Amino acid sequence: MDALLLGKSLSGIARVYNSVGHLHFHGQLRTSEHTDIRVQAGPPKPGTIWYLIYLMVVHGKMAVYPELLFEAAGFVVPAFVKAIIAKKTGQGGEMDKALDIIRHQSDQYHELASAMQAAGVERERRAEQREDRLLGLVEMLATQNRGPLADLAAPVGRTVAEVRQLPHGIDPIVVDAPTAESLRSPEEVTVGETQRFRGTITALDTKTGAFKFEEADSGRELRGKITDPALTTPQNVYSHALDTKVALALVAKPTLRADGGIHKLFVSDATN
Numbered sequence: 001m002d003a004l005l006l007g008k009s010l011s012g013i014a015r016v017y018n019s020v021g022h023l024h025f026h027g028q029l030r031t032s033e034h035t036d037i038r039v040q041a042g043p044p045k046p047g048t049i050w051y052l053i054y055l056m057v058v059h060g061k062m063a064v065y066p067e068l069l070f071e072a073a074g075f076v077v078p079a080f081v082k083a084i085i086a087k088k089t090g091q092g093g094e095m096d097k098a099l100d101i102i103r104h105q106s107d108q109y110h111e112l113a114s115a116m117q118a119a120g121v122e123r124e125r126r127a128e129q130r131e132d133r134l135l136g137l138v139e140m141l142a143t144q145n146r147g148p149l150a151d152l153a154a155p156v157g158r159t160v161a162e163v164r165q166l167p168h169g170i171d172p173i174v175v176d177a178p179t180a181e182s183l184r185s186p187e188e189v190t191v192g193e194t195q196r197f198r199g200t201i202t203a204l205d206t207k208t209g210a211f212k213f214e215e216a217d218s219g220r221e222l223r224g225k226i227t228d229p230a231l232t233t234p235q236n237v238y239s240h241a242l243d244t245k246v247a248l249a250l251v252a253k254p255t256l257r258a259d260g261g262i263h264k265l266f267v268s269d270a271t272n
Contacts, residue, residue, distance in 0.1 A: 001049055005155040009163060012151025013053060014039040019145055020080045021055050024073055029140060072105045078167030084142040085173065088149055089182040090190025099134060101170055149183045156180035161227065177227050178253045178266040189263050192254040197222070197265065201242045206231060213265065216247060224252065224265030237270050248272060
C-alpha cells in the first residue's frame with residue numbers, strides 16, 4: 001500500500017471518530033480542533049494491514065461521563081460513522097440500519113439520552129421530533145466531516161480494493177470503490193444499487209481497470225472502472241470483448257449525479 005495514502009486514510013479515520021466521539025461524550029458538535037477525545041492507532045496484526053483503532057478520553061473516566069456512556073460508545077460511535085458515510089453517499093438502507101442501532105442504544109440507556117439532550121436526542125420529546133433531530137445531526141456530521149471522509153477513502157481504488165472497519169457489535173463499515181468515489185467527489189455523487197448493463201466495451205485499460213462502454217439499448221456512452229479481479233488474468237472476458245466487439249452483460253454498481261444520471265460504473269462481474 002502507498003504509505004502516503006495509508007497515512008491520509010488513518011488521519012481521516014481519526015478526525016471522523018474524534019468528531020463523533022466528541023458528540024457522544026459531550027452532547028454537542030465539535031466547533032474546534034480542541035477536545036479531550038483522542039483516537040489512537042495500535043500496531044497492525046502481523047502479516048496484515050489491519051490496525052487497531054482506539055477512542056480514548058485524555059483525562060480518563062471523569063465523573064462527568066456516566067459509565068453507561070462508555071458501554072454504549074462501542075455501538076453508538078461506529079453506528080454514527082456508518083450513518084454519516086451512508087448519508088454522504090446516498091445509501092439510505094445502510095443509514096437506516098445504523099440509525100436503528102443508535103435509537104436502540106439511546107432508548108436503552110437513560111443516562112445516554114440525558115447526556116445527548118443538547119444534540120436533540122431526548123426521550124421526552126415526541127418520536128417524530130426526535131427522528132428529525134437525529135437525521136439532522138447525521139447530516140451535520142456528514143457536512144462537518146466532508147474532508148476527513150474523503151481522506152478516509154484515499155487508498156481505495158488506488159492501492160487497495162476497500163477500507164473495512166470491524167467495530168464490535170455491528171456490521172462492518174465498508175468503503176468500496178463506488179463509496180470511495182462518492183466520498184472523494186467534490187460534486188454531489190451518490191451510490192446506486194447493483195444493476196445489469198448490456199452493451200460493448202469500446203476502450204479498456206487493463207492496468208487501472210478504466211473503461212468505456214456503449215449501452216446496447218440507449219446507445220449512451222458510459223465510463224467507469226472494472227474492479228473484478230478477473231481483469232488481471234490472461235484472455236479474460238473483458239479483454240476478449242474489446243477485441244471481438246461482442247456484447248457483454250456487466251454487473252455493476254453505478255455512482256449517480258445529482259440529476260440522477262450515471263456518473264461512473266464500477267463493474268464486479270460480466271457474462272456474455
